[in-house]
Structures are given as structure tokens and as C-alpha cells.
Amino acid sequence: MMQPAYISSASIISPQQHFEDVGFLEGIKTTSDGILFVTEPDYKKYINPVAIRRMSKMLKMGISTGMNALQHAGVDKPDAIITGTGRGSMIDTEQFLLNMIEMNEEALTPTSFIQSTYNSINGWLALQTKCNGYNQTYVNRGASLEMALFDAQMLLHESGKEMNILAGCFDEITPDYVKVKSKVGYWKHPSPLSTDLFRHDDTPGTIAGEGTAFFTLTNNKNRAICAMPALKTLQDEQPAGVIDAINTLLTGQGLSMADIDVLLCGMNGDVRQQAVYDELFKTTTERTSVTAFKHLCGEYDTSSGFAIWAATQLFTSQNLPDIITIKRGTHEGIKNILLVNHYILNSHSIILLQNIQ
Amino acid sequence: MAERIVITATSIISALGRGIAQHSDALINKKAGLRYPIHLRTKHASEFVLGEVTFSNDQLAELLGLPGGQSGYTRTTLLALAAMQELMAGADKSMVADDSVALVNANTVGGMCSVEDMYLDFISDKPQGDFIRYIDTLDCAESTLHIARYFHLKPFMTTISTACSSSANAIMLGARLIRNGVVKRAICGGCDALSRFTLNGFHSLKNVDKVPCRPFDATRFGLNLGEGAGYLLLEKETDALARGAEILAVLSGYSNTNDAYHPTAPSPEGDGALMTMQLALHNAGLSAGDIDYTNAHGTATINNDPAEGKAIQRLFTSKTPVFSSTKPYTGHTLAAAGAIEAIFSIMALQQQSAWPNLNFTTPMNELTIQPITEVKKMDIRHVLSNSFGFGGSNVSLIFSRA
Numbered sequence: 001m002m003q004p005a006y007i008s009s010a011s012i013i014s015p016q017q018h019f020e021d022v023g024f025l026e027g028i029k030t031t032s033d034g035i036l037f038v039t040e041p042d043y044k045k046y047i048n049p050v051a052i053r054r055m056s057k058m059l060k061m062g063i064s065t066g067m068n069a070l071q072h073a074g075v076d077k078p079d080a081i082i083t084g085t086g087r088g089s090m091i092d093t094e095q096f097l098l099n100m101i102e103m104n105e106e107a108l109t110p111t112s113f114i115q116s117t118y119n120s121i122n123g124w125l126a127l128q129t130k131c132n133g134y135n136q137t138y139v140n141r142g143a144s145l146e147m148a149l150f151d152a153q154m155l156l157h158e159s160g161k162e163m164n165i166l167a168g169c170f171d172e173i174t175p176d177y178v179k180v181k182s183k184v185g186y187w188k189h190p191s192p193l194s195t196d197l198f199r200h201d202d203t204p205g206t207i208a209g210e211g212t213a214f215f216t217l218t219n220n221k222n223r224a225i226c227a228m229p230a231l232k233t234l235q236d237e238q239p240a241g242v243i244d245a246i247n248t249l250l251t252g253q254g255l256s257m258a259d260i261d262v263l264l265c266g267m268n269g270d271v272r273q274q275a276v277y278d279e280l281f282k283t284t285t286e287r288t289s290v291t292a293f294k295h296l297c298g299e300y301d302t303s304s305g306f307a308i309w310a311a312t313q314l315f316t317s318q319n320l321p322d323i324i325t326i327k328r329g330t331h332e333g334i335k336n337i338l339l340v341n342h343y344i345l346n347s348h349s350i351i352l353l354q355n356i357q
Numbered sequence: 358m359a360e361r362i363v364i365t366a367t368s369i370i371s372a373l374g375r376g377i378a379q380h381s382d383a384l385i386n387k388k389a390g391l392r393y394p395i396h397l398r399t400k401h402a403s404e405f406v407l408g409e410v411t412f413s414n415d416q417l418a419e420l421l422g423l424p425g426g427q428s429g430y431t432r433t434t435l436l437a438l439a440a441m442q443e444l445m446a447g448a449d450k451s452m453v454a455d456d457s458v459a460l461v462n463a464n465t466v467g468g469m470c471s472v473e474d475m476y477l478d479f480i481s482d483k484p485q486g487d488f489i490r491y492i493d494t495l496d497c498a499e500s501t502l503h504i505a506r507y508f509h510l511k512p513f514m515t516t517i518s519t520a521c522s523s524s525a526n527a528i529m530l531g532a533r534l535i536r537n538g539v540v541k542r543a544i545c546g547g548c549d550a551l552s553r554f555t556l557n558g559f560h561s562l563k564n565v566d567k568v569p570c571r572p573f574d575a576t577r578f579g580l581n582l583g584e585g586a587g588y589l590l591l592e593k594e595t596d597a598l599a600r601g602a603e604i605l606a607v608l609s610g611y612s613n614t615n616d617a618y619h620p621t622a623p624s625p626e627g628d629g630a631l632m633t634m635q636l637a638l639h640n641a642g643l644s645a646g647d648i649d650y651t652n653a654h655g656t657a658t659i660n661n662d663p664a665e666g667k668a669i670q671r672l673f674t675s676k677t678p679v680f681s682s683t684k685p686y687t688g689h690t691l692a693a694a695g696a697i698e699a700i701f702s703i704m705a706l707q708q709q710s711a712w713p714n715l716n717f718t719t720p721m722n723e724l725t726i727q728p729i730t731e732v733k734k735m736d737i738r739h740v741l742s743n744s745f746g747f748g749g750s751n752v753s754l755i756f757s758r759a
Contacts, residue, residue, distance in 0.1 A: 002537065081615070086496060087495075087496060088518075093495075096554065096557075096558065097469075097472075097473060097476055097554060098476070100473070100553060100554065100557050101473070101476065101477065104400060105399060105400045105401060105553060105557050108557055108558075108560070108561040109561060110558065110561040110562045113554075113557075113558035113561055113562070114558075114562075114620060114621055114747065116558075117465070117518075117520055117747050117748060118465075118497070118518035118519075118520075119518060119519045119520055119746070119747065119748040119750055120620060120747070120748055122519070122615070122748055122750070123615070123620050123747065123748025123749050123750070124620065124748075126615040126616075126617040126748075126749055127617050127618070127619070127620070127749070129617075130617050131615060131617055132614050132615055132616070132617050132629070132632060133614065133615065134613050134614070134615075135519070135613060135614070135615035135748075135749070135750055136517065136519065136526060136530075136613065137517065137518050137519050137750075138515055138516065138517060138518070139464070139467075139496060139497035139498065139516055139517070139518040140497070140498045140501065140514070140515050140516040141496060141498045143514075143515065147515045151530070154533060154534075154537050154539070157537060158533070158536075158537070176479075176480050179480060180479045180480060180492055181492065183479075183484060183489060183492060184489065184492045184493065233514075235502065235505065235514050236502075236505075236506070236511075301496075345493065345502075
């Protein structure tokens with residue numbers, strides 16, 4: 001059995017708020033365009049001023065969020081840097097690809113090619129923090145951040161000494177990406193008001209989103225906001241198999257669904273992907289509050305980063321905002337949060353988070 | 358002491374051919390796989406030699422019993438499946454059927470090889486066409502999913518992308534997953550197909566040679582890109598012995614570090630590479646003097662070879678064991694390189710032969726050491742295999758005689 005990982009800081013850039021904003025989901029931003037773009041912070045405080053000029057949006061988002069998460073944890077130099085991304089820097093990938101096609105493979109400049117490399121943000125974070133330690137990037141669709149967190153948990157488990165690991169995720173949306181994926185039915189047409197997403201869960205499609213989330217993970221319980229005792233990802237699994245996996249994960253921690261205070265659900269409003277959540281709701285008791293988040297951040301490969309950040313906010317505030325609440329349970333306080341997320345290409349993730357205050 | 362992790366199966370496809378036997382033949386007989394490409398549709402086809410796999414996409418599909426044409430399989434996926442077929446042919450299916458096995462795949466540009474030919478259709482107003490089948494193929498996990506589906510696996514599945522060290526990382530992760538009790542066995546490796554995107558990308562960095570590359574040579578100019586896939590089956594020694602499996606080699610050490618020096622260039626004195634190799638030795642419980650052969654990263658780029666060469670000199674001080682880069686055989690196969698060179702390292706242990714560094718003629722001023730240029734039959738107990746990537750992502754693996 002692996003020891004829990006402890007989360008000692010959480011920072012995001014999201015369509016709702018970024019790491020410099022105070023409060024938790026105050027002043028909700030909505031859209032009827034089907035795309036929730038992030039609100040960007042001032043990056044200059046976090047990134048080498050010489051380097052920043054050539055950096056694309058994804059790099060600036062990822063690096064600044066990572067640096068902010070370390071600042072909040074009071075860590076100058078992490079022991080390892082582990083990330084997950086579904087798509088890396090889409091803007092750089094599209095730019096180099098289109099340039100190559102338009103210029104007929106001549107006179108190309110390398111900046112967007114280099115930045116399109118999935119581990120470029122990791123490299124920059126290592127450079128800025130002078131971190132020579134373990135460095136890893138997972139690019140595994142809807143189970144990318146999850147594997148980064150799992151790897152971090154393994155590293156902490158393997159280590160005999162105190163460690164601080166920077167683990168996070170980054171994904172961005174582009175108009176071309178939205179157009180391309182609309183051809184295979186990713187999005188709702190017409191798009192509803194984003195906050196009304198779940199009123200339209202009888203039709204196919206969802207809304208697009210983007211964001212970054214970075215966490216400092218440690219094996220020092222005293223520094224923690226919450227614990228992450230267990231995590232599981234599944235691919236091509238039927239709803240019944242997902243429910244089995246949830247029960248197995250909880251049993252392994254001496255818990256059952258009846259112990260969950262808040263269920264964070266990755267519902268995306270697509271009727272074709274609703275079955276697992278419908279099965280899940282059959283297993284919840286009166287105690288559990290059922291919540292959702294993709295009407296606030298949109299659907300993307302690493303949206304569970306937004307959800308885990310939200311969980312840290314729930315633990316510290318002990319307050320469940322109406323905007324994420326679908327059903328309010330009878331629990332007193334918020335101790336156990338279960339995140340269940342499904343991503344478009346049939347991957348599921350299950351993450352248990354526990355308040356340790 | 359941690360339980361030993363062993364390799365009990367390997368499989369490979371590259372410009373040298375398909376399967377271990379063809380690769381062994383090529384290595385021994387100094388037959389390089391570099392030539393002008395016939396499958397990659399680039400305007401630079403008659404300009405750059407590449408390590409292109411000889412099979413066309415339709416031929417690969419036929420080998421696999423899959424439909425040819427634009428049926429939704431990218432060349433990346435086809436290469437992965439063609440390599441994996443060799444490994445799975447020798448595997449006990451019941452042993453890898455459930456999530457007691459991990460599938461750790463590695464990849465740098467996913468299905469870019471297909472997407473780049475169809476991208477204008479992707480972003481056009483056309484709602485339908487063959488291109489639709491490729492819309493979800495750009496990301497790195499595409500080939501991983503296809504491996505699982507084609508071979509009916511339900512594995513603990515993930516995909517790594519750390520540029521040129523990707524599949525060395527996959528092997529290291531597989532070992533850690535086994536040691537931590539997450540899985541019993543792990544299939545680890547990587548795949549990459551040639552694409553115009555990567556060829557032009559590396560060319561824009563001015564580090565692609567038009568003629569066969571010359572690692573550790575004063576006249577080197579850059580790398581040759583290649584393509585391929587390689588996979589290894591990892592398990593605990595006790596599990597391998599219990600089922601009577603042939604043990605090909607022991608994975609005795611590994612390390613992953615970051616240069617933290619520059620986005621694309623290594624630290625010039627090889628500080629990062631040295632640290633990686635030292636930590637791998639420490640992890641293996643070995644000292645530098647135990648290494649008999651080093652399969653270097655040796656890309657033949659202006660920056661890599663002096664940095665890696667200096668790191669090797671510093672690590673071994675006065676007694677540098679034989680070393681070579683096998684990239685003049687295969688080209689730089691990017692995410693497949695770590696796995697392919699791990700397999701070459703294991704073949705070196707099995708055949709007690711160090712592989713030659715082709716095309717070396719002129720020693721570098723910066724180095725006092727030189728790679729071997731002929732197959733060297735010798736006593737080999739421990740092989741060090743280096744994989745260094747963009748973003749300062751460095752991995753060293755140590756393989757030992759079973």
C-alpha cells in the first residue's frame with residue numbers, strides 16, 4: 001500500500017480565476033460561444049524577463065502557475081517536476097505546422113517547434129528553479145495529470161527523506177482545435193450558456209475549456225492542505241467497471257461511498273458520456289453533496305487539475321458554493337472528497353482527497 | 358536490497374529491419390539503415406538521408422491484418438504494433454491480460470506523420486472525408502491505446518513524452534511500477550514515425566546532417582532522423598524464474614535528472630550528463646569501473662557530443678571503457694531511441710560484443726577519448742545506455758548480464 005501524498009499548495013489559471021485572484025469562485029464568468037478561455041495573470045513576476053518575450057501563451061501559463069505554486073508552498077527548489085498535458089502548446093504546434101505547409105518546408109524558424117515539445121515547460125521550470133532532480137512529462141489524454149500525481153506519490157513513497165514535488169498540468173484551446181474537433185462531434189450545437197450546461201445534458205456534445213493547475217506535493221503532513229491517499233485511472237471501461245474500481249479504491253482506504261462528503265463529478269453535459277455518473281449517483285447516500293465543475297472550466301484533457309484545486313478550496317473554506325452544487329448533502333463539514341472524471345475519449349479517473357486538519 | 362528487475366522479452370522495428378535477428382545481423386555486419394526516404398512525403402527527400410523503415414504503411418497494415426489505405430491507423434501506431442507483434446508472439450497471453458501488467462509507451466509527436474498531410478482538410482469547412490478518421494490521432498496516447506486494443510490488453514496504461522529520452526523514461530517507470538507493487542510486469546518502450554514536422558523542426562535548428570551522421574567525430578554536423586519502435590518486457594527476477602522464462606538481462610540501474618541549463622542545449626562541460634550517469638551507477642550499486650561498454654546518446658550534433666564525451670571522460674577518469682553511438686545505424690529515432698538502444702545494449706550483453714560507431718574517422722579536439730569503430734568481442738558484464746533530450750531531460754540506464 002502506498003503512503004498518501006500531501007498537497008501543500010495549489011495554483012491555477014482557469015476561465016474563472018487565476019492564482020492572483022482572491023476568493024473562491026466569486027463573480028462567475030460565462031460564455032455562450034462554447035469556449036471558456038482563461039483569464040491571464042501578469043506573468044512578469046514569475047518568468048525570466050529576457051525569455052518571456054518569445055514565449056507562447058501555454059509556456060507563460062504553465063511556468064507562472066508552477067512558480068506560483070512553489071511560492072505558496074515556500075519552496076524555492078523542488079526535488080522533482082512532473083507534469084501532464086493532453087495537447088501541450090497547441091498554438092506552437094499549429095503555428096509550426098501551418099508555417100511548414102505554407103512555406104513549403106523552407107525558411108522555418110525553430111521557436112514554435114521547440115515550444116511545441118511536450119516537455120518544454122518542464123525544462124523551463126527546472127531551469128528557473130535550478131532543479132536537477134527527477135523530471136517527467138505524461139501525455140496521455142484524460143489521464144495525464146493523474147499519472148503525474150501518481151508518479152509523484154510513488155516518488156514520495158520511495159523516498160526516505162522529506163521531499164517537495166512540483167506536479168501539474170497545462171492545456172490550451174485554440175479556435176482551430178475547436179473547429180477540428182467539431183467535425184467529430186465534441187461540442188454542443190448550438191452552444192448553451194456555459195453555466196446552463198447541465199440543463200442540456202440530454203443532447204450530445206460539451207463546451208471547450210483550458211487551464212493550468214500546479215500543486216506542491218510532499219510527504220510532510222505538517223505542511224499539508226489535504227492528503228491524496230489514492231488515485232486510479234481506467235481506459236475503455238464500462239460504467240459498472242468504474243463503479244467497481246471506485247468501491248475497491250475506497251475499501252482500500254477503509255471507506256465506502258457513505259463516507260464521502262463531496263462528490264466532484266466531471267460531467268460535461270454530453271448525453272453519450274452521462275451513463276457513468278448516473279450509475280454513480282445510484283451509489284451515493286443522503287450524506288454526500290454532489291457537485292460538478294466543467295460548466296466553469298470547460299472540457300479538456302487535464303480538467304481534473306481545476307477540480308483538485310477546487311477541492312483544496314473546499315477544504316480550507318469548508319464552504320460549498322451554490323455554483324458547483326447539484327445536490328446538497330447532510331454531511332457536517334468537508335473531510336472526504338471523491339473526484340470522478342470522465343474524458344471524451346473514454347478514460348476515467350478516480351481521486352480521493354482528504355482533509356487532515 | 359531491492360529485488361532485481363529483469364528483461365524477459367524484447368521487440369524492435371527500425372531502418373535496420375524487423376525483429377531481433379535482422380538487427381543483430383545489421384549490427385554485426387556494419388550495415389547501416391540510412392538512405393533517402395521513399396515513404397516520407399517531403400520536398401527534402403533527395404536531400405537528407407534518414408533512418409526510414411522499409412515497409413510502407415500498407416505493408417505494415419498487411420503484416421498486422423489491418424485494412425490499408427486511409428483507415429485511421431497512423432504510421433506511428435503501425436510501427437508500434439509491428440514491433441509489439443514480435444514481443445506478444447512469444448508472450449503467455451494470460452500473463453499480460455489484466456491490469457497486473459503496465460503498458461508504458463513513449464512518443465514525441467503522436468500521429469503527426471498523418472495529421473501533417475491532412476491538416477488543411479482538418480481546418481477547412483469540409484465536414485467529411487478520409488481525414489475524419491485521423492482527427493483524434495495527433496496526441497501521443499493514440500499509439501498506446503491502439504497497442505492495448507489490438508492485443509486485447511487491459512493494462513495500467515500511460516504515455517511519456519520527454520523528447521529524446523522518452524522511452525528510456527518508460528523503461529525506468531516500468532521498473533518503478535513493479536518495485537512499488539503497482540503491477541507485476543511492465544511492457545515498456547516507445548515509437549515514433551518520421552514526419553515532415555520533426556524533420557523541418559530539427560532542420561530549423563540547423564542540426565540535421567544531409568549525409569550519414571558521424572558521432573564523436575570532429576567533422577560531425579548533426580543528426581539523421583530515424584523512425585521505429587522498441588518494446589521490452591520487465592518483471593521481477595523471482596517471477597521470471599518461477600515461470601521458467603529466459604532472462605535476457607538485468608535492469609540494474611536507472612536515473613532521471615534534468616540539466617536545468619538551457620531549453621535545447623546541454624551544459625557544455627557535460628555536468629548534467631555526468632550527474633545522470635553517476636546516479637544510475639549509484640542506483641545500481643556499481644562503480645564506474647564496473648561498466649564495460651557505454652552505448653552513448655551520441656546524436657552527432659555540434660552540442661551533444663562534446664558535452665556527453667566530456668561527461669564520459671569525467672566519469673571514467675583515466676580508464677574509459679569502450680563506447681559508441683549506434684545512431685549511424687538507425688538514425689535518431691527520438692522517442693523510440695531509448696528503447697531501441699536499450700535493446701542494443703542487451704544484445705551486447707548476450708552476444709558479448711560492443712557495437713561499432715560507424716562513420717568515425719577524425720577525433721574531436723575537445724575529447725581525449727574515441728569511440729570503437731569495429732565490432733568488439735569482449736567480456737561484457739554491465740552496459741550503460743544514455744538518452745538525453747530537449748528540455749534537459751536526461752536518463753541513463755544500466756543493463757547487466759543475466
